[in-house]
Each structure stands twice: as C-alpha cells, then as structure tokens.
Amino acid sequence: MDWQSAVKGFQNYLKLERSLSANSIEAYSRDIGRLREFAESKPVVLKPNAIVLDDLREFIQWINELGMIPSTQARILSGIKSFYKFMLIEDMISADPSELLESPRITRKLPDTLSYEEINELIAAIDLSKPDGTRNKAILELLYSCGLRVSELTELKISNLYLDIEFIKVTGKGNKERLVPISHTAIKALQLWLEHSRVHAKINKGEEDIVFLGRRGTRLTREFIFMLIKQLATRIGLKKKISPHTFRHSFATHLIERGADLRAVQEMLGHESITTTEIYTHLDRDYLKSTIIQYHPRS
Known part of the structure; x- marks a missing residue:
C-alpha cells in the first residue's frame, strides 16, 4: 500500500x-504528512501499513x-491515531500500531x-x-454574548437569527449546528446594524444572507476581526494580549464564576467533550476567597 492512496482514503473518510x-x-493531512516524511527518510521506506509501535x-x-512543543506533538499524534483507526476500520491493517502510543504530557494553559x-471599555471605544x-459594536456584543468562535461569527446568516425568541443558530466545527441564547443588549446592537446600517450597504452576489459585511460587500x-479588536485594545491602553477568542474565554469564565452549569456552558460553546469546557472552571483567587468568606461556616 502506498502513502498517496492511504492518505486519499483517509481524507475521504474524514469528509x-x-x-x-x-x-x-x-x-x-499535514499531520500525516509529517509521518510520511519520517517514513520516507528511512533507509528502507516504511509503507503506512508496515509501521509498528517502535517506529x-x-x-x-x-x-x-x-x-x-509538546502541544504540537500531541496534536500530530492525535491525527496519527485517527489515521490508523481509519486503516483498521477499512481492514488495511490487522492491528493498530498507535493503540499503546503515549502522547507527551502537556500543561494546559489557562486562557486569558x-x-x-474591560469588555465595556472596549465596546465604548468604538466610534x-x-x-x-x-x-463593529454588534460584532463585539455578539462575541461576548454568545461565546462564538471567530469563524462562526463571520459565517453567521440572517436566516439563522431568531431574535424574537432570543436565539441564534450557529454552524460550528464539523458543520455541527447549535442554538445559542442571545442577550437583549446584543439583540439591540444587532438590530441597529441590520435595520439602520446594513440596509444601505453594498452587498455582493452570494452574500445576501451573511450578517456582517465589509465595505466591498463581502x-x-x-x-x-483580529485587527479590529487589537486596535480597540490599543485605543484604551489595554496591555493584555487579546484576540476574538478572548471574548469566548471571557463568556465561559464569567458564566461559570456566576454559577452556570458546566453542561449548559458546554452546549453553548459547542464543545464535543466536557473536558474541553472544564478548563473554564479556573477562578481567580479573589473570587475564590470571597466565596469562602461568604459561604464557609467557619468564616
């Protein structure tokens, strides 16, 4: 079995x-490309179905x-495990060589x-x-109100807005759709954009249903979005290194700090695994201290 046909089959499986x-x-595909590069660097080229655990x-x-870095290594190994899972399903191999392979230990960095x-300051800095x-105000309100990924924001459609019942439908990773509640503040900002500004904007063919458009109508x-947020941060003198994802982190952290159920936050974020959401259970020390003082019987 050659690498090209194995990788092609894997890509079709993923799709x-x-x-x-x-x-x-x-x-x-890039991750499997690393393994292929390694296999082809050997004195005797290793075919994908000939690789064993020691390899x-x-x-x-x-x-x-x-x-x-360890996190990159772990991601590559995760792709390789998926590759050999596919090969096992398709009877290309009789045993999975990656089954007993251990990933490097990585420390999970708490998101900023x-x-x-600070969120109010950033929004107030918009001209x-x-x-x-x-x-731009509607963009920031939506990022914080709904905890959207930046790709979910840029691909958001007007036909997926259900503002009368205070929900929006979002297409996340793997084209999975989910309903996310939207706050009154974000609804008001969104309606101002849609009803008073977007109606006068240039709209290119094929972009009629897209919520947020640029000056060229696309x-x-x-x-x-990255540049917009960085410019606003500079305008208010914010020293933190932030991105659109920072609003998603803040959305989740603020909900959990105020007692939101972890499963509910998982659903709103569109996380496949609860363990991904659990990173947001970190709470700042002042919050923990005040909680203990308020609720512990010995305090």
Missing part, C-alpha cells in the same frame, strides 16, 4: 464519515528533535480573559459616528 470541515481535513515511538523522538469592565461603528475575514 464523508466524520463530516469534518475542509480546514480540519487539511490539518489532519511510531521513534517518530515521536524525531518530531521532538525538530523542536516541536477580560473583566466585565459610532463612523459608518461601520454600529457593525463577508468579513478572520483577520479583520
């Missing part, structure tokens, strides 16, 4: 069986020597968050006198 996005399939352990050492006051002011890019 048809697991319904992954093009970006996810490309990421998996994979040597591969781990190989990517480690390339200077890859913004305080409620509403400019034509795109109402749009949907906004991820890079634009």
Whole structure:
C-alpha cells in the first residue's frame, strides 16, 4: 500500500464519515504528512501499513528533535491515531500500531480573559459616528454574548437569527449546528446594524444572507476581526494580549464564576467533550476567597 492512496482514503473518510470541515481535513493531512516524511527518510521506506509501535515511538523522538512543543506533538499524534483507526476500520491493517502510543504530557494553559469592565471599555471605544461603528459594536456584543468562535461569527446568516425568541443558530466545527441564547443588549446592537446600517450597504452576489459585511460587500475575514479588536485594545491602553477568542474565554469564565452549569456552558460553546469546557472552571483567587468568606461556616 502506498502513502498517496492511504492518505486519499483517509481524507475521504474524514469528509464523508466524520463530516469534518475542509480546514480540519487539511490539518489532519499535514499531520500525516509529517509521518510520511519520517517514513520516507528511512533507509528502507516504511509503507503506512508496515509501521509498528517502535517506529511510531521513534517518530515521536524525531518530531521532538525538530523542536516541536509538546502541544504540537500531541496534536500530530492525535491525527496519527485517527489515521490508523481509519486503516483498521477499512481492514488495511490487522492491528493498530498507535493503540499503546503515549502522547507527551502537556500543561494546559489557562486562557486569558477580560473583566466585565474591560469588555465595556472596549465596546465604548468604538466610534459610532463612523459608518461601520454600529457593525463593529454588534460584532463585539455578539462575541461576548454568545461565546462564538471567530469563524462562526463571520459565517453567521440572517436566516439563522431568531431574535424574537432570543436565539441564534450557529454552524460550528464539523458543520455541527447549535442554538445559542442571545442577550437583549446584543439583540439591540444587532438590530441597529441590520435595520439602520446594513440596509444601505453594498452587498455582493452570494452574500445576501451573511450578517456582517465589509465595505466591498463581502463577508468579513478572520483577520479583520483580529485587527479590529487589537486596535480597540490599543485605543484604551489595554496591555493584555487579546484576540476574538478572548471574548469566548471571557463568556465561559464569567458564566461559570456566576454559577452556570458546566453542561449548559458546554452546549453553548459547542464543545464535543466536557473536558474541553472544564478548563473554564479556573477562578481567580479573589473570587475564590470571597466565596469562602461568604459561604464557609467557619468564616
């Protein structure tokens, strides 16, 4: 079995069986490309169905020597495990060589968050006198109100807004759809953009249903949202390194700090596993201290 046909079959499996996005399939393909590069560097080229556990352990050492950090190594190994799971399902191999393969230990970095006051400052820094002011305010309100990924925001459709019942439908990773509640403040900002500004905007063919448009009449890019947030941070003198994802982290952290159920937050974020959501259970020390003082019988 050659690498090209094995990788092609794996890509079809990811697309048809697991319904992954093009970006996810490309990421998996890059990871398998690393293994292929390693296999083809050997004196006798290793075919994908001939690789055994010891080869994979040597591969781990190989990517480690390339200077890859543990989190990158773990991601690559996760892709390789999926690759061999596919090969096992398709009877290309009789045993999975990655089954007993251990991933490198990684420390989970707590995500940076913004305080409620900092979020208000960022939103207040938007110049509403400019034509795109109402749009930019709606963007930030929506990121914080709904905890959206930046790609979910840029791809949001008007037909998926159910503002009368205070929900929006979002398409997340793997084209999975979920309903997310939206706050009154975000609804008001969104309606101002849709009813007073977007109606006068240029709209290119094919973009009629997209909520947020740029000056050229096309949907906004991820890079634009990043730049918008960085410019606002500079304007208010915020020293934290932030991105659109910081609003998602803040959304989840603030909910959990105020007693929201972890499962409910998992649903709103669109996390497949509860363990991904559990990272947001970190609470700042002042909050923990005040909680103990308020509720512990010995305090």
